[in-house]
Amino acid sequence: MIKQRRTVFYLSDRTGITAETLGHSLLTQFDGIDWEIINVPFLDDLEKARLVLVQINHAIERDGQRPLVFSTLLQPEILTIIKQANCRVFDFFETFINPIEVELNQPFARMAGRSHGLQHHWSYFKRIAAINYVLAHDDGVNPKNFADADIILIGVSRSGKTPTCLYLGLQYGIAAANYPLTEEDMPALQLPKVLENVRSKLFGLTLSAAQLHFIRQERRPNSQYASLVQCQQEIQWQESLFRQFNIPYLDTTRISIEEISAIILNRCGLKRQLYG
Amino acid sequence: MIKQRRTVFYLSDRTGITAETLGHSLLTQFDGIDWEIINVPFLDDLEKARLVLVQINHAIERDGQRPLVFSTLLQPEILTIIKQANCRVFDFFETFINPIEVELNQPFARMAGRSHGLQHHWSYFKRIAAINYVLAHDDGVNPKNFADADIILIGVSRSGKTPTCLYLGLQYGIAAANYPLTEEDMPALQLPKVLENVRSKLFGLTLSAAQLHFIRQERRPNSQYASLVQCQQEIQWQESLFRQFNIPYLDTTRISIEEISAIILNRCGLKRQLYG
Numbered sequence: 001m002i003k004q005r006r007t008v009f010y011l012s013d014r015t016g017i018t019a020e021t022l023g024h025s026l027l028t029q030f031d032g033i034d035w036e037i038i039n040v041p042f043l044d045d046l047e048k049a050r051l052v053l054v055q056i057n058h059a060i061e062r063d064g065q066r067p068l069v070f071s072t073l074l075q076p077e078i079l080t081i082i083k084q085a086n087c088r089v090f091d092f093f094e095t096f097i098n099p100i101e102v103e104l105n106q107p108f109a110r111m112a113g114r115s116h117g118l119q120h121h122w123s124y125f126k127r128i129a130a131i132n133y134v135l136a137h138d139d140g141v142n143p144k145n146f147a148d149a150d151i152i153l154i155g156v157s158r159s160g161k162t163p164t165c166l167y168l169g170l171q172y173g174i175a176a177a178n179y180p181l182t183e184e185d186m187p188a189l190q191l192p193k194v195l196e197n198v199r200s201k202l203f204g205l206t207l208s209a210a211q212l213h214f215i216r217q218e219r220r221p222n223s224q225y226a227s228l229v230q231c232q233q234e235i236q237w238q239e240s241l242f243r244q245f246n247i248p249y250l251d252t253t254r255i256s257i258e259e260i261s262a263i264i265l266n267r268c269g270l271k272r273q274l275y276g
Numbered sequence: 277m278i279k280q281r282r283t284v285f286y287l288s289d290r291t292g293i294t295a296e297t298l299g300h301s302l303l304t305q306f307d308g309i310d311w312e313i314i315n316v317p318f319l320d321d322l323e324k325a326r327l328v329l330v331q332i333n334h335a336i337e338r339d340g341q342r343p344l345v346f347s348t349l350l351q352p353e354i355l356t357i358i359k360q361a362n363c364r365v366f367d368f369f370e371t372f373i374n375p376i377e378v379e380l381n382q383p384f385a386r387m388a389g390r391s392h393g394l395q396h397h398w399s400y401f402k403r404i405a406a407i408n409y410v411l412a413h414d415d416g417v418n419p420k421n422f423a424d425a426d427i428i429l430i431g432v433s434r435s436g437k438t439p440t441c442l443y444l445g446l447q448y449g450i451a452a453a454n455y456p457l458t459e460e461d462m463p464a465l466q467l468p469k470v471l472e473n474v475r476s477k478l479f480g481l482t483l484s485a486a487q488l489h490f491i492r493q494e495r496r497p498n499s500q501y502a503s504l505v506q507c508q509q510e511i512q513w514q515e516s517l518f519r520q521f522n523i524p525y526l527d528t529t530r531i532s533i534e535e536i537s538a539i540i541l542n543r544c545g546l547k548r549q550l551y552g
Contacts, residue, residue, distance in 0.1 A: 006380070015538035018301040020550045025294040025348065026372050029384035039548055041538050068379065072301065088379050090372055096302055103344065103364050104282070108305035124532065125494075131439050163407050166442055170533070218401075256400065257446070262291035262317050272315060274296045 003034040007059035007067040011052065011082065013074050013112035016041035022092055023070035036063075043073065044112070049081040056085035074112050123173065123273075130169040130176075137177035138162055143194040149177040150270055152198055155205035156181050156234045157225075158215045160252050160260065164205065167261045172272050174265070186237050191245055203264055204242040204249030209235045211253050279310040283335035283343040287328065287358065289350050292317035298368055299346035312339075319349065325357040332361035350386055399449065399549075406445040406452075413453035414438055419470040425453040426546060428474055431481035432457050432510045433501075434491045436528050436536065440481065443533045448541065448548050462513050467521055479540055480518040480525030485511045487529050 008027065010019040016039050027035060036059070040052055059067045069089045073079045083089055097108050136142055137149065139162065146152055151174060153161045161178035168174040185192055195202060209232040216226035224230055242249040248267055252260050265272045284303065286295040292315050303311060312335070316328055335343045345365045349355045359365055373384050412418055413425065415438065422428055427450060429437045437454035444450040461468055471478060485508040492502035500506055518525040524543055528536050541548045 004380075015534050017534055017538070017550060018297055021294055021297045022368065022372075024550070025368070026376055029373065029387065030376070030380055030382060031385060032382075033380065037549070041542055068376070088375075090375070092298070093302070095371060096298075096366055097305065099364075099366070100302055100306070100344070104280075104306055104309065106306060106308075109307060111305070127533070128439055131442065135438070162411070163404055163446070166407065167446055170439070170443055170446060257403070258291050258293055262293070266317055273313070274293060274300070 003032055004065070005034045005036065005063050006065055007036040007038060007063055009038045009040060009052070009056060009059075009067055009069045009087070011040050011043050011069060011071040011073055013044050013072070013078075014041065016072075019070045019072045019092065022072075023068070023090075026070075027068075043078060044075070046077060046081065049078045053081055053085045056082070056087050060086050074110055126173045127170065130173045131166070133175040133177070134165045134169040137175075138165065140179045140194075143177075143179065146177055146179075146194065146198045146201070148175060149198070149201055150175045151177070151203055151264065151268060152195070152201045153178040153203055153205055153264075154181055154195065154238075154247070156212070156238055158212060158219065159205040159207055160257075161205055163257050164260050164264070167257045168264070171274060172261065172265065172270075174270060174272075181234075181238050181241070183234070186234070189237075189241060189244060191241070199245065199247070202245075202247045203268060204238065204247050205260070206235060206239055206242070206249055206251050208251070208253045279308055280341070281310045281312065281339050282341055283312040283314060283339055285314045285316060285328070285332060285335075285343055285345045285363070287316050287319050287345060287347040287349055289320050289348070289354075290318065292348075295346045295348045295368065299344075299366070302346075302366075303344075319354060320351070322353060322357065325354045329357055329361045332358070332363050336362050402449045403446065406449045407442070409451040409453070410441045410445040413451075414441065416455045416470075419453075419455065422453055422455075422470065422474045422477070424451060425474070425477055426451045427453070427479055427540065427544060428471070428477045429454040429479050429481055429540075430457055430471065430514075430523070432488070432514055434488060434495065435481045435483055436533075437481055439533050440536050440540070443537045444540070447550060448537065448546075450541070450546060450548075457510075457514050457517070459510070462510070465513075465517060465520060467517070475521065475523070478521075478523045479544060480514065480523050481536070482511060482515055482518070482525055482527050484527070484529045 008023060010016050010023055012019045043049060056067055067087045069082065069087045071089060071091045072093055074093060101107055137145060153165060153176060155161050157180055165176035165178050168176040179195060209228060212231040212235060213226060213228045220226050250260060250263055284299060286292050286299055288295045319325060319328065332343055343363045345358065345363045347365060347367045348369055350369060377383055413421060429441060429452060431437050433456055441452035441454050444452040455471060485504060488507040488511060489502060489504045496502050526536060526539055
């Protein structure tokens, strides 16, 4: 089957994160389309807007179908220019801001950069502090500070602990530590000593042995460490450990870092605030 | 002035990232409201929906005003229950999905978890590879691999290089290295030797001396390193260096990690794809 080719523009006064998040969410609900994605962040003057208009009209010539445009533009003059192009505009602000004005009984501020801008200094510093905590407590380093962690991820090598901790720190300001379960721990079915006093903060990450094997092959091809048998044994062992010590855990085989993070926060009842 | 107290619910079948990003974008346009934020991710059965209904009705009793509800729920049965509550629902899918169906001339898939799910294995591995690159090339480590970097951030200690690199890696899959400009480099107005062959990849981060002073005080209170005079000298020196060698740079004093990252990608013409 030949995929339909369509172009989508994400237009924004600022970072474009909101426009792209919204559009991506919607478009992933449609299969069989080969999307050409064009991001235009910082679209804040009329000259740039006229260039985008030309670009949109080129896209329709190429695709034979008009492009979709997701916009969070705040300046009406810019939006007016874009609407002269042959495209279908989905304007996020225009759609929702007026009903919210009515509901809150006040006009909106029409100021760009509020969403991803630096409104709250304290939240900026909280994020930076969380990232510093994550970096200083990666891979079992500094376990003496584990009492300060919001959460401690545990799992075998390459189970996704580090990226998940970084995401938790960057996006949610969570002080996330992680500790590797290693082959040396395997003979004894017990928790490493340094984790005994922080059991309530532990959360396990597991995955299929096949995927672990695939990931480890990338790192050290054809090693004992990467062998499927070794991966099977380690996974089986760690899952027994999680069950025995009643440690909540998650199979991350088919889910993204965003989902892993959201599930962990949800299960642990950690207060979340998404930054960015 | 006493702030109006209102409650906002973010409801989602999955992570809630889309609902929260969109709602936050809109609500930051309204001042003078003290928001109570309630996230309900993974709202995927009727029993949970009935509990949320009760919670929404409690909120109106407490606030004296009905709550706002931002939803990306896909299951109509769940949305139907929520709509029985006394609240104002802004439903992102319902609003946009039908016009997009018309435009694309096909029905949507109604499958949760597509946006932040693991649709593309290769993009997952690209992100992980980027994060590993960032971690292995933080703070001037392994400069022999700088040729593989998509970008190399430079700046004095605590200018925000590490968080920005991590964000670029995690959210955009960019291989971002960073290299510190240190006091020892100061007497000579020239680039550190290891950067000479990668000049086209350099991007400078600067900030106000006052903010640098504030950040360094947190780290080493009342040290020479943190003194305002020292911060002023280092900032003045690095900005001269950036100008002399024609290195693009950004003053990050009042902007967030998201904005810094989006501006860098935009100025350097790096192809971006937002993950998550």
